[in-house]
């Protein structure tokens with residue numbers, strides 16, 4: 001279990017002190033140039049939530065009574081769908097999460113981020129995996145004057161802070177402690193909420209690997225995560241400064257095949273179907289496909305890169321979040337680069 005907390009306020013203070021002494025690092029100059037052509041971040045907050053290994057079948061099985069909060073976000077109050085798609089190359093945790101924060105596909109030779117590993121023994125950065133510089137939702141928010149935070153329950157998520165050390169202001173990694181990372185997020189929401197917070201809840205995946213997807217224990221884990229999400233929704237609603245300007249963006253990295261401990265068969269619908277939803281200030285209550293005629297409902301299919309009209313994909317998270325924050329798209333991203341995934 002490891003935790004690193006680097007409060008944004010400290011980074012800002014250091015930057016101010018450097019400016020006061022007339023010091024200017026090359027990094028600062030780059031940020032200044034980037035700022036010149038881009039809107040400053042607005043006063044909104046995005047809380048991106050990835051429920052690791054959430055097969056939407058679990059929501060149906062548990063129903064509203066068992067997962068009231070995920071139902072609120074995806075169906076009852078937000079703009080959502082349970083029929084979004086993962087990345088095409090792999091239905092595996094770290095590659096899909098890297099797509100969520102970069103807006104890129106996976107395969108490096110095709111412009112993807114190149115993160116194909118899924119453990120913490122590889123200590124490469126995303127840039128090393130891709131073979132060149134790779135921007136992310138973190139670098140975009142940071143360059144626009146905003147703040148970012150990561151709260152994750154698997155140690156492999158050190159990848160983000162390692163790859164974008166100047167742009168990830170707060171990094172809380174508590175291995176397999178879903179309640180602890182939500183507590184840390186909620187404390188920061190109460191004191192100094194980041195412009196962009198990324199929350200990874202790993203419990204359903206962890207239990208799925210041990211006891212099988214859709215097993216009684218897996219369903220219990222989904223219900224537990226639902227309650228944790230509920231504490232975040234309640235805090236947002238009951239805090240005047242959050243209620244009017246906070247949007248939750250929720251998705252998953254992959255599902256999992258019922259009765260097995262496997263989610264890595266990329267051509268299996270149980271693995272490639274995930275939810276994607278917006279909830280909160282200004283979000284229209286609608287089916288996300290109805291709100292987005294320029295995305296195609298995939299039915300049960302797995303549309304490829306060549307599909308003229310693409311389904312909604314988990315990799316749209318980065319540019320959708322930036323859209324909410326009034327910041328331009330991640331350079332060289334593939335998913336939602338026009339930031340035209342509508343949520344209001």
Ligand SMILES: [Zn+2]
Nearest residue numbers: 052053093253
């Ligand atoms: Zn996963």
